[in-house]
Amino acid sequence: xxxxxxxxxxxxxxxxxxxxxxxxxxxxxxxxxxxxxxxxxxxxxxxxxxxxxxxxxxxxxxxxxxxxxxxxxxxxxxxxxxxxxxxxxxxxxxxxxxxxxxxxxxxxxxxxxxxxxxxxxxxx
Numbered sequence: 001x002x003x004x005x006x007x008x009x010x011x012x013x014x015x016x017x018x019x020x021x022x023x024x025x026x027x028x029x030x031x032x033x034x035x036x037x038x039x040x041x042x043x044x045x046x047x048x049x050x051x052x053x054x055x056x057x058x059x060x061x062x063x064x065x066x067x068x069x070x071x072x073x074x075x076x077x078x079x080x081x082x083x084x085x086x087x088x089x090x091x092x093x094x095x096x097x098x099x100x101x102x103x104x105x106x107x108x109x110x111x112x113x114x115x116x117x118x119x120x121x122x123x124x
Contacts, residue, residue, distance in 0.1 A: 004070045004071070004072060004080050005068075005070055007070070007080065007105070007112070008068050008069075008070035008080065008082040008105075009068055011082065011103070011105060011112060012065060012068050012082065012084055015029065015103075016063040016065065019053070019061065019063065020061050020062055020063060023050070023053045023054045023056075024050055024054050026049075026050060026053060027046050027047070027049075027050040029113055029114050030045075030046035030049050030050070030113065030114050030117075031045075031046055031113050031115070032045045032046060033045070033115070034046060034049060034113070034114055034115055034116070034117070035115070035116050035117065036049045036052065036053075036117045036118075036119070037117070037118045037119070038052060038119050039119065039120060039121065049117070058090040058091050059091055060090065060091050060092070061088065061089070061090050061091075062088070062089040063086055063087075063088055063099075064086050064087040064088075064089070064096070065084055065085075065086040066085045066086045066087065067083075067084065067085045067086070068082065068083070068084055069082070069083045069084075070082045070083075073104055077106070077107060078107045079104065079105060079106045079107060079115075080104070080105050080112075081102065081103070081104050081105075082102065082103045082104075082105060083100070083101075083102045084100065084101045084102070084103075085098070085099070085100045085122075086098075086099055087099070088121070097121050097122075098121065098122040098123075098124075099119065099120065099121050099122060100119075100120050100122055101117070101118065101119045101120075102116070102117070102118045103116065103117050104116040104117075
């Protein structure tokens, strides 16, 4: 199996750079059977997920990743679970929000797609 930490880092960098610059570009990372749980709301399918992400109520966003942890998620294929924590700055706010996000990545023709995506803001 390839270095899962390198895969997780590459995926995370791409995901958040795309999210922060052009959220609609994330559609290629999901499939019709992908799931997103966003703050407890469950959404299925790439079009519905992109609609949710592009409809979020902010214009500017910047993710600052603090930690990335990765583990293999199957003994028979090169899939992996990626857990991320970080800070989120929206619009012109100077008060960052803590967030956590978990992805299950599934191999597909030399790349990966997101089967499961769980996002939560962390209050405390």
